[in-house]
Amino acid sequence: MDQIMKSYPEKLSRSHIKFLKKLFPDNESCFDDGTLLASGVDASRRHAKPLALVRPKTTQQVSELLRWAQQQRVPVYPRARATNKVGGCVPVHRGVVVSMLGMDEILDVDSRDFVAVVQPGVITADLQKVVEKQGLFYPPDPASLKISTLGGNISTCAGGMRAVKYGVTRDYVLGLEVVLPGGEVIHTGGRTHKNVVGLDLTRLMVGSAGTLGLVTQATLKLLPLPETSASVLIGFENLSGCLQGAEAVFGCGILPAAMELMDHNTLKALEIHSDVPWPEGTGGVLLLKIDGSAQSVAADLGQIEKALSAVHTTFMEQGTGDDQERLWELRRVISPAAFNLAPDKQGEDVAVPRGSVAKAIESYHEIGRELGVTVLCFGHLGDGNIHVSVMYDKLVAGQSERALKAKKEIFKSTLFFGGTLSGEHGIGLSKADYIGMQLADAEINIMNGIKRVFDPLNIMNPGKVV
Amino acid sequence: MDQIMKSYPEKLSRSHIKFLKKLFPDNESCFDDGTLLASGVDASRRHAKPLALVRPKTTQQVSELLRWAQQQRVPVYPRARATNKVGGCVPVHRGVVVSMLGMDEILDVDSRDFVAVVQPGVITADLQKVVEKQGLFYPPDPASLKISTLGGNISTCAGGMRAVKYGVTRDYVLGLEVVLPGGEVIHTGGRTHKNVVGLDLTRLMVGSAGTLGLVTQATLKLLPLPETSASVLIGFENLSGCLQGAEAVFGCGILPAAMELMDHNTLKALEIHSDVPWPEGTGGVLLLKIDGSAQSVAADLGQIEKALSAVHTTFMEQGTGDDQERLWELRRVISPAAFNLAPDKQGEDVAVPRGSVAKAIESYHEIGRELGVTVLCFGHLGDGNIHVSVMYDKLVAGQSERALKAKKEIFKSTLFFGGTLSGEHGIGLSKADYIGMQLADAEINIMNGIKRVFDPLNIMNPGKVV
Numbered sequence: 001m002d003q004i005m006k007s008y009p010e011k012l013s014r015s016h017i018k019f020l021k022k023l024f025p026d027n028e029s030c031f032d033d034g035t036l037l038a039s040g041v042d043a044s045r046r047h048a049k050p051l052a053l054v055r056p057k058t059t060q061q062v063s064e065l066l067r068w069a070q071q072q073r074v075p076v077y078p079r080a081r082a083t084n085k086v087g088g089c090v091p092v093h094r095g096v097v098v099s100m101l102g103m104d105e106i107l108d109v110d111s112r113d114f115v116a117v118v119q120p121g122v123i124t125a126d127l128q129k130v131v132e133k134q135g136l137f138y139p140p141d142p143a144s145l146k147i148s149t150l151g152g153n154i155s156t157c158a159g160g161m162r163a164v165k166y167g168v169t170r171d172y173v174l175g176l177e178v179v180l181p182g183g184e185v186i187h188t189g190g191r192t193h194k195n196v197v198g199l200d201l202t203r204l205m206v207g208s209a210g211t212l213g214l215v216t217q218a219t220l221k222l223l224p225l226p227e228t229s230a231s232v233l234i235g236f237e238n239l240s241g242c243l244q245g246a247e248a249v250f251g252c253g254i255l256p257a258a259m260e261l262m263d264h265n266t267l268k269a270l271e272i273h274s275d276v277p278w279p280e281g282t283g284g285v286l287l288l289k290i291d292g293s294a295q296s297v298a299a300d301l302g303q304i305e306k307a308l309s310a311v312h313t314t315f316m317e318q319g320t321g322d323d324q325e326r327l328w329e330l331r332r333v334i335s336p337a338a339f340n341l342a343p344d345k346q347g348e349d350v351a352v353p354r355g356s357v358a359k360a361i362e363s364y365h366e367i368g369r370e371l372g373v374t375v376l377c378f379g380h381l382g383d384g385n386i387h388v389s390v391m392y393d394k395l396v397a398g399q400s401e402r403a404l405k406a407k408k409e410i411f412k413s414t415l416f417f418g419g420t421l422s423g424e425h426g427i428g429l430s431k432a433d434y435i436g437m438q439l440a441d442a443e444i445n446i447m448n449g450i451k452r453v454f455d456p457l458n459i460m461n462p463g464k465v466v
Numbered sequence: 467m468d469q470i471m472k473s474y475p476e477k478l479s480r481s482h483i484k485f486l487k488k489l490f491p492d493n494e495s496c497f498d499d500g501t502l503l504a505s506g507v508d509a510s511r512r513h514a515k516p517l518a519l520v521r522p523k524t525t526q527q528v529s530e531l532l533r534w535a536q537q538q539r540v541p542v543y544p545r546a547r548a549t550n551k552v553g554g555c556v557p558v559h560r561g562v563v564v565s566m567l568g569m570d571e572i573l574d575v576d577s578r579d580f581v582a583v584v585q586p587g588v589i590t591a592d593l594q595k596v597v598e599k600q601g602l603f604y605p606p607d608p609a610s611l612k613i614s615t616l617g618g619n620i621s622t623c624a625g626g627m628r629a630v631k632y633g634v635t636r637d638y639v640l641g642l643e644v645v646l647p648g649g650e651v652i653h654t655g656g657r658t659h660k661n662v663v664g665l666d667l668t669r670l671m672v673g674s675a676g677t678l679g680l681v682t683q684a685t686l687k688l689l690p691l692p693e694t695s696a697s698v699l700i701g702f703e704n705l706s707g708c709l710q711g712a713e714a715v716f717g718c719g720i721l722p723a724a725m726e727l728m729d730h731n732t733l734k735a736l737e738i739h740s741d742v743p744w745p746e747g748t749g750g751v752l753l754l755k756i757d758g759s760a761q762s763v764a765a766d767l768g769q770i771e772k773a774l775s776a777v778h779t780t781f782m783e784q785g786t787g788d789d790q791e792r793l794w795e796l797r798r799v800i801s802p803a804a805f806n807l808a809p810d811k812q813g814e815d816v817a818v819p820r821g822s823v824a825k826a827i828e829s830y831h832e833i834g835r836e837l838g839v840t841v842l843c844f845g846h847l848g849d850g851n852i853h854v855s856v857m858y859d860k861l862v863a864g865q866s867e868r869a870l871k872a873k874k875e876i877f878k879s880t881l882f883f884g885g886t887l888s889g890e891h892g893i894g895l896s897k898a899d900y901i902g903m904q905l906a907d908a909e910i911n912i913m914n915g916i917k918r919v920f921d922p923l924n925i926m927n928p929g930k931v932v
Contacts, residue, residue: 112713112821113850135717157662168660170669171637186908192817193849194634194889196623196673197904199913199932203636203669207662227719247578251601253693253759292762293719293769299761351658355578383659384579423660438663442652447665449919453912466665 007073008093008462012051016072020096023064024054028102039097042082042089044430050077050091055102059177059185059216062098066214066459067183069096075462076181078210080121080149084156085347086428088209092463100151103216106130114222115174115191120151120215124158127220137225139166142424143332151215157207159424161258161289161331164382166223168424170206177217178205181455191219204450209426210461212454229257229291230301231324235282235314239263242284243358246381248307249288254300258289259382260331263361265341266378270330273337282314286381287331289324334378341374342391346403350414351385351423363413364388371402371409385423411437432465473539474559474928478517482538486562489530490520494568505563508548508555510896516543516557521568525643525651525682528564532680532925533649535562541928542647544676546587546615550622551813552894554675558929566617569682572596580688581640581657586617586681590624593686603691605632608890609798617681623673625890627724627755627797630848632689634890636672643683644671647921657685670916675892676927678920695723695757696767697790701748701780705729708750709824712847714773715754720766724755725848726797729827731807732844736796739803748780752847753797755790800844807840808857812869816880817851817889829879830854837868837875851889877903898931 009016012031020029030036030053041047051074056062069076075095082089091097104121111134118127124145128138141160142148148158154176159168175189178201189195189202205212236242242261249256262270262285270276278285290300301318308316319327338345352360361377368375368390379387390406392399411421411434421431421438435444447466454460475482478497486495496502496519507513517540522528535542541561548555557563570587577600584593590611594604607626608614614624620642625634641655655661655668671678702708708727715722728736728751736742744751756766767784774782785793804811818826827843834841834856845853856872858865877887877900887897887904901910913932920926 110819110821113819114716115819135719157666159660159662163660167633167637170666171633180908180912184908186906186912188909190886191819191884192851192886192889193820194625194629194817194846194851195886196625196888196890196892197886197901197932198893198909199916200623200636200669200673201909201912203666204916207666224716224719224721250580250690253601253690255690292758293765295765295768296758296762299759299765302761303759351660353576353579353581353657354659355576380660385658385660418657420656420658420661420663422662423658424662426662427664435663440652442646442650443654443664443667446646446652446667446919450665450670450916453915453919466663 008075008095019068020052020054023061024056028055028057029053039079039099040091042084042087044085044087044090044428046087046090046429048090048092048094050097051094052096053099054096055099057102059179062179062214062216063183063185065098066179066181069459070182070457073457073459076214076459077461078155078214080152081147083144083148083152084428085425086430088156088426088428088464090429092429098214100149109134109136111136113191116220116222118150118218118220120149120218122150124148124150124153131222132225135225136222138172138220138222140169140172150218154206154215154218155208155210156426159385161260161380163380164259165255165257170203172221173202173206173218174221175219176202176205176215178213178215180213181457181459189219193221207426207466209428209464209466211451211464211466212460226291227293228297229289229324230297230318230320231327232288232304233277233317233327234286234308235278236284237281237312237314238283239358239361241312242286242381244311245286245308245313248311249304252303252307254290254303256288256382257291260287261378261381262334263377265374265376266334269337269340269376270334272340273333274330276330277317278315287327338376338389338391341376342393344392344394346390346407348388348407348410349385349423349425350388350410350419350421351383352414352417352419354384356417357381357384357386360413360417360419361386364410367406367409367413371406373399373403373406375406408434427465429464435465474541474561485534486518486520489527490522494521494523495519505545505565506557508550508553510551510553510556510894512553512556512895514556514558514560516563517560518562519565520562521565523568525645528645528680528682529649529651531564532645532647535925536648536923539923539925542680542925543927544621544680546618547613549610549614549618550894551891552896554622554892554894554930556895558895564680566615575600575602577602579657582686582688584616584684584686586615586684588616590614590616590619597688598691601691602688604638604686604688606635606638616684620672620681620684621674621676622892625851627726627846629846630725631721631723636669638687639668639672639684640687641685642668642671642681644679644681646679647923647925655685659687673932675894675930675932677917677930677932678926692757693759694763695755695790696763696784696786697793698754698770699743699783699793700752700774701744702750703747703778703780704749705824705827707778708752708847710777711752711774711779714777715770718769718773720756720769722754722848723757726753727844727847728800729843731840731842732800735803735806735842736800738806739799740796742796743783744781753793804842804855804857807842808859810858810860812856812873814854814873814876815851815889815891816854816876816885816887817849818880818883818885820850822883823847823850823852826879826883826885827852830876833872833875833879837872839865839869839872841872874900893931895930901931
């Protein structure tokens with residue numbers, strides 16, 4: 001690989017630029033410093049400056065670009081809204097950043113097939129609004145859904161709060177149009193909800209972070225839109241109370257659409273930031289959403305209340321219809337509220353088996369105490385995917401180093417509990433040094449072998465670990 | 467590949483047999499003709515005689531076997547209960563059949579993690595019974611579930627009737643232990659419900675039909691067990707009535723656990739075979755199951771009845787609790803009942819986009835009429851996966867040829883409607899000649915490339931198309 005890496009161009013030649021300007025006329029290609037700098041950063045706050053930015057409008061353009069890029073060994077960095085938190089969009093080996101935002105059409109929404117066909121630049125929330133008007137439902141709901149695109153969601157296998165009932169992006173991708181390095185266009189999967197012909201290239205592409213090929217179109221599975229939903233916010237004295245509460249709900253056979261947890265440090269941050277509904281003595285909160293027909297939601301609410309009567313709670317509040325939003329607003333402001341505890345944040349999105357969530361969170365707190373940084377845990381209890389924010393002050397001597405040390409300790413503890421370094425965000429640049437903690441060489445070798453099948457010259461998002 | 471194929475041994479040498487007998491003592495290895503013949507057939511009724519049958523009890527044995535097989539270029543054919551309908555288990559290049567039935571332990575069922583860890587030889591229905599006792603639920607329900615194993619289900623990505631709400635086997639496999647050709651043991655995925663570290667090797671293995679490696683352990687996702695269920699059998703005048711009925715149900719935001727269709731020829735076969743509840747003039751039947759809490763199921767039943775009042779039905783009958791079984795018995799006896807129409811059957815399991823089911827089925831009937839064979843369609847309307855049985859009499863001159871011709875025409879029509887050659891059964895031997903109708907060379911090349919990464923000498927289930 002090293003030999004190939006050396007051959008990436010340091011700068012574009014005149015003929016390179018001529019080619020790109022012809023293929024991407026007018027503002028479809030950019031070479032000015034300001035645009036290039038802006039196109040080389042993502043939500044990880046890491047950055048690198050590419051050699052060019054192009055904005056394709058057609059699959060044909062992408063195909064010609066990838067044929068050229070393969071011939072010239074120019075790195076290609078696909079990009080949409082760059083909400084990626086681990087550096088997935090950063091062009092570390094320069095090359096060409098390919099903004100997919102120009103391919104942003106919803107090509108088809110079919111209420112009989114329960115299928116939508118989209119270009120990768122469509123914003124997730126926009127698709128959701130459009131399909132909901134037809135009584136249809138696209139469940140994946142990453143926190144970034146109002147900004148991020150379906151192409152980005154596919155490339156990261158984005159999750160979200162509804163994953164506990166509805167699964168993640170992987171579960172809604174039926175078929176893909178993918179341009180391979182060299183320019184060949186392949187079609188994986190299809191428009192049917194079931195399909196077992198050939199190896200599952202569709203799910204192999206999902207979550208591959210643009211390292212195998214460039215997705216130019218996706219066929220997505222839709223569900224019937226649940227008639228209504230309701231939410232319940234429940235306070236407990238401590239974390240293990242939350243877990244007991246969660247088990248009581250699952251125990252009556254109800255699969256909530258979302259089951260979110262907030263630990264005591266999260267509550268503390270919210271108490272400074274907002275008016276909060278829970279009483280003193282609340283050391284952990286669960287926020288549930290259930291959905292279905294109006295009658296079944298009412299029935300499930302009754303069941304949940306009954307099940308929770310056997311567990312010690314500090315308070316409980318229900319919301320239905322638009323009135324739920326005030327409960328979910330508390331969940332949404334956690335990220336900004338966290339900065340009330342310290343000015344700097346290092347965020348992880350580990351996942352552990354659901355039954356180990358309480359013990360894992362306790363261990364993260366212990367790591368924070370030992371290292372003198374505040375650890376705040378919240379997130380998707382329903383599927384064990386916990387957002388762990390290490391809050392610190394980089395102006396205080398040694399705190400940056402201690403936050404970094406906490407990261408490794410958090411990973412160690414997560415793996416001890418049978419968990420994974422990432423439930424949603426991926427590895428990218430931020431966790432590349434740690435992947436060996438989770439994957440064995442034999443597994444990495446297989447992944448590298450698959451990468452070479454798709455991308456023998458390593459031009460697709462090079463420098464990244466999926 | 468041809469060069470490698472030639473080197474498969476015609477027979478086992480003395481030292482081969484010595485090795486196998488030492489690694490698999492006593493009845494763990496067999497070389498007698500009767501056993502070998504029996505171990506070379508599957509539910510496709512195709513057969514071939516292997517050189518040996520072995521029955522491993524440990525991953526270590528499988529690892530040593532695959533190291534040896536790689537060195538000696540001996541084909542390895544994994545097998546469990548061989549309910550595969552497309553020849554997936556048939557040892558077409560001889561070699562060693564590996565029965566996984568000796569590895570049949572449920573290693574763990576964890577009601578807090580919502581996870582089961584199983585060996586591949588566990589029968590699917592047995593796992594379901596065990597987890598249900600703990601209030602847990604493993605949804606995949608292929609028709610063979612009382613016979614077939616989880617290893618087999620994983621290797622084929624088995625579906626079933628509940629796929630419309632709960633998805634297929636793929637959606638419940640969190641992690642795998644896999645022995646690779648050469649003997650290396652890898653672990654894919656893990657015990658967490660979310661995991662985006664590395665390429666998705668887990669889903670790549672699911673449905674790969676033993677062509678990439680041999681699964682020796684699986685970690686499966688469980689759900690909370692729904693409190694109860696109810697079923698509704700609804701008659702319509704014709705196929706398009708069935709589709710309207712289905713749309714009315716989906717339209718009120720209800721996702722049934724199962725939504726099965728029976729066409730007029732299926733009804734005819736059942737009428738000869740059983741007492742049937744529908745009146746004359748019924749030309750299509752829907753059979754639905756809904757599940758959830760007792761109250762929500764009651765609520766949903768009311769909603770469904772209301773929704774269907776807007777559609778012309780010929781009759782409707784509900785069943786709850788054990789009383790549902792008599793309705794499902796009708797669905798279960800379709801396969802034997804079909805032989806009332808003709809003595810021979812050629813079965814396909816195509817899938818089309820849900821909205822095209824009626825038109826596709828009409829086209830299959832038309833193909834039957836033109837070729838003088840009876841076509842009977844039933845199956846999973848909810849996900850567009852239709853079982854198409856061509857009933858014929860091979861003793862009548864020309865009928866076998868016409869059935870075979872019907873197969874190709876059915877595939878053509880399916881693809882015309884945006885469908886797939888297989889929703890559940892896979893390609894195997896039976897459809898190997900047709901895969902080029904659906905997949906382009908570029909896609910097949912990528913799949914072959916991935917195969918070579920895992921299995922460079924093509925010893926895993928050689929001769930099969932996934």
